[in-house]
Amino acid sequence: MKKWTELVPGAVVLEAGSSAKFKTGSWRTFRPEWLQENCIQCLMCWLYCPDMAVKVADGKMTGFDYDYCKGCGVCAKECPGKQGKKAIIMKPEGK
Amino acid sequence: METRELLKWSAQVKLREKSKQEGRLEHGHRMCAGCGAPTVVKMVLMATEYPVVLSNATGCLEVSTCIQEFTAWKTPWIHTAFENAAATLAGVETMYRALLKKGKMPENVKFIAFGGDGGTYDIGLQSLSGAMERGHDMLYVCYDNGAYMNTGIQRSSATPLGADTTTSPAGSANPAGKLQQRKDLTRIMADHGIYAAQASPSHWLDLMNKVKKAHSIKGAKFLNIIAPCNRGWRTATDNSIELSRLAVETCYWPLYEIEDGKLKVTVTPEEKKPVDLFFKPQGRFKHLYSPENEGVLEKIQAQIDKTWERLLKESEGPC
Amino acid sequence: MGKVVAVTGNEAVANALRQADPDVCSLYPITPQTDIVQRFSSFVANGVVQTELLNAESEHSAMSAAIGASAAGGRVVTATSSQGLALMWEMLHIASGMNLPIVMPLVNRALSAPLNIHGDHSDGMGARDTGWVQLWSESAQEAYDNTIMAFRVAEHADIRLPVMVCMDGFIVSHSIARMEYLGDEEVKNFIGPYQTVNPLLDMEHPKSFGPLILTDLYHEYKRLQHEIMGRVKNVVLQVSDEFEKLSGRKYGLFESYRLDDADIALVILNSAAGTSKDVVDELRDKGIKAGLLKPRLFRPFPYEEIGKALKHLKAVCVMDRADSFGGYGPMFMEISSAMYQADGNGKRPKLINKIYGLGGRDYMPSDARQVLLELNEIAGGAPVTAVKEYIGVRE
Numbered sequence A: 001m002k003k004w005t006e007l008v009p010g011a012v013v014l015e016a017g018s019s020a021k022f023k024t025g026s027w028r029t030f031r032p033e034w035l036q037e038n039c040i041q042c043l044m045c046w047l048y049c050p051d052m053a054v055k056v057a058d059g060k061m062t063g064f065d066y067d068y069c070k071g072c073g074v075c076a077k078e079c080p081g082k083q084g085k086k087a088i089i090m091k092p093e094g095k
Numbered sequence B: 001m002e003t004r005e006l007l008k009w010s011a012q013v014k015l016r017e018k019s020k021q022e023g024r025l026e027h028g029h030r031m032c033a034g035c036g037a038p039t040v041v042k043m044v045l046m047a048t049e050y051p052v053v054l055s056n057a058t059g060c061l062e063v064s065t066c067i068q069e070f071t072a073w074k075t076p077w078i079h080t081a082f083e084n085a086a087a088t089l090a091g092v093e094t095m096y097r098a099l100l101k102k103g104k105m106p107e108n109v110k111f112i113a114f115g116g117d118g119g120t121y122d123i124g125l126q127s128l129s130g131a132m133e134r135g136h137d138m139l140y141v142c143y144d145n146g147a148y149m150n151t152g153i154q155r156s157s158a159t160p161l162g163a164d165t166t167t168s169p170a171g172s173a174n175p176a177g178k179l180q181q182r183k184d185l186t187r188i189m190a191d192h193g194i195y196a197a198q199a200s201p202s203h204w205l206d207l208m209n210k211v212k213k214a215h216s217i218k219g220a221k222f223l224n225i226i227a228p229c230n231r232g233w234r235t236a237t238d239n240s241i242e243l244s245r246l247a248v249e250t251c252y253w254p255l256y257e258i259e260d261g262k263l264k265v266t267v268t269p270e271e272k273k274p275v276d277l278f279f280k281p282q283g284r285f286k287h288l289y290s291p292e293n294e295g296v297l298e299k300i301q302a303q304i305d306k307t308w309e310r311l312l313k314e315s316e317g318p319c
Numbered sequence C: 001m002g003k004v005v006a007v008t009g010n011e012a013v014a015n016a017l018r019q020a021d022p023d024v025c026s027l028y029p030i031t032p033q034t035d036i037v038q039r040f041s042s043f044v045a046n047g048v049v050q051t052e053l054l055n056a057e058s059e060h061s062a063m064s065a066a067i068g069a070s071a072a073g074g075r076v077v078t079a080t081s082s083q084g085l086a087l088m089w090e091m092l093h094i095a096s097g098m099n100l101p102i103v104m105p106l107v108n109r110a111l112s113a114p115l116n117i118h119g120d121h122s123d124g125m126g127a128r129d130t131g132w133v134q135l136w137s138e139s140a141q142e143a144y145d146n147t148i149m150a151f152r153v154a155e156h157a158d159i160r161l162p163v164m165v166c167m168d169g170f171i172v173s174h175s176i177a178r179m180e181y182l183g184d185e186e187v188k189n190f191i192g193p194y195q196t197v198n199p200l201l202d203m204e205h206p207k208s209f210g211p212l213i214l215t216d217l218y219h220e221y222k223r224l225q226h227e228i229m230g231r232v233k234n235v236v237l238q239v240s241d242e243f244e245k246l247s248g249r250k251y252g253l254f255e256s257y258r259l260d261d262a263d264i265a266l267v268i269l270n271s272a273a274g275t276s277k278d279v280v281d282e283l284r285d286k287g288i289k290a291g292l293l294k295p296r297l298f299r300p301f302p303y304e305e306i307g308k309a310l311k312h313l314k315a316v317c318v319m320d321r322a323d324s325f326g327g328y329g330p331m332f333m334e335i336s337s338a339m340y341q342a343d344g345n346g347k348r349p350k351l352i353n354k355i356y357g358l359g360g361r362d363y364m365p366s367d368a369r370q371v372l373l374e375l376n377e378i379a380g381g382a383p384v385t386a387v388k389e390y391i392g393v394r395e
Ligand code: SF4
Pocket: A032, A048, A049, A050, A051, A052, A053, A054, A064, A068, A069, A070, A071, A072, A073, A074, A075, A076, B034
């Protein structure tokens, strides 16, 4: 922890996006798993995820960022999947 | 939601292109798992294709996104107190105009304030009204989860009739929970003569279009966005988008906009669903299904029907 | 160059604000301050200043907007009185906690209830713990000078703190007095251009203002605030020195009047000090060694310096134009603290406290005379019958 002499007057936070240093993945009790074969790349998971924990590269979903995913299950619930088959399923953490 | 429809929306907002851009809300924030608010914020910012300065009322969003040396914001952001996100941002925007005049700032910087319903409908209403009346070039976004969630689910004037909160609990002397209707804030804001609209994260094309339209208008704008809170609504963590969708489909949360005093319903559900479908998955309405509360749900349904009919009528223009 | 005029305190202060050329002025009317923001509004309307006006819908919002504007990165002013300051209370702490150099004239007025629009110091004294620097002024001239110096103090790189400039409602704000303006260019050069520190509107380097700070850091932030407040005294002295070179008018942390060889003295703020000085002279003519100390910088309070200035006296009366109900008057508490710490070789003056002039009640030379004569008796060995007492009150 910082000493008072090391603080920025006015408590201004100078480093934008520094929350990335705070990993929220440990909050998870369920983890989303991606079944690529059912994925239609609609990006709904990416759009709805409250935690910016769906990884995309070049406009495509590539998996989850488990450092931040809190395991809420919104992505799995909203995933349309292919012909009724979900591309995301939730599994209990640690199994 | 039909997949085909989703893909159509996605093409319209160029979602794939947007996914390649850097977001302005970073992970590592501490909102509860499955909270609706960060998704709302993300969508609003995604639709904001300008440099943007934000202000935030005290509340869940504020305490969870900027704590100690950790900030989730990647664009200028200021929080001062609870009731004054609008006044604070009005000050920032005024300084921007002063500096712009002196050539010290670039053109086209946008200003957005975020507040929860407590900070907007209740304690912040005066500050909001003042800022809107003065016509600051800013967009105020209320993320409405229908109670003071940050302090532990106390009723606000946005809490729906019948909801059980920690300060409007359903008990043996009053089995019904909250006894009053919600304040119709969107209409109140529209009566400031500004662009005012309601949106839902489930209907994100509509939401993003409204944000875009708001930014295209010079002056004050107000957007009221439903943001389910799974703790306060007592529902599963994966339910936020589904519930916001049901809120729209039951016409509990009608999607409309008011521009130049003219109201337009922007989304008409294909089939208007009974409010029961929206209430049933939420623990805060559980008591309404017990015998002491016979007739309450019907009363709520009747109210929703009446409001929806009125909206449709107004939307067609005066007869 | 300087120009001698006959103006009210409000007009003088409005002109100081004009000469400081702020970027933003957020305002809300309240008697007796209204006149300042009215005058400033007409400066804006007539293109005399380039300032952007923000007509807030309350003082709470006026201060909130001032904070937003100041954090954004520019010079910001507002002004208030009484209830307005009370409504701002929450935001006053936030302005100082965020280290924002806002300058705010405070035209002192009584607090309700009962409602009263006239001058006393209840408003400013109530704000003493808000982390603002407070400069108090006896006259239109002092209010004007203090306002100009306030910008230099507030914006000084070592501190960056909001400054409140206090003057008495009606007695100074609405009375026409002779005073001297500095030239616009002189003031402009004296204050200098606004220097930003971590401006919110730096779009290239996004910053977050107003984080939640938990138990493991809050205490450290307050320690830092304490440290910064501790630097104010030197800055005020340095700025006052420079101001003397410009104007010929000398200011310190407080004013001593015939104090060096005095046996008894009054400690009294603002306009009532003027009346009291006349009575001090009168008693001196009668061979009574009276003196006076008029504080100027009330926050931070210069305990050591004031302790030194008063420790040789036999008896001192601290005059308070505000009451801390259930306690002594607020100024008395400060002076008592100063005297307790002052090294007087085991000796310190007897202290008494008089509450005077609340809600604009006139303070007459007879009041000063009565108090000084009582002090003279105490100095001569008479016992102190009451430490705190109201004067000028119908019994
Ligand atoms: S489970 Fe929740 S937090 Fe995790 S990726 Fe899915 S939506 Fe995001």
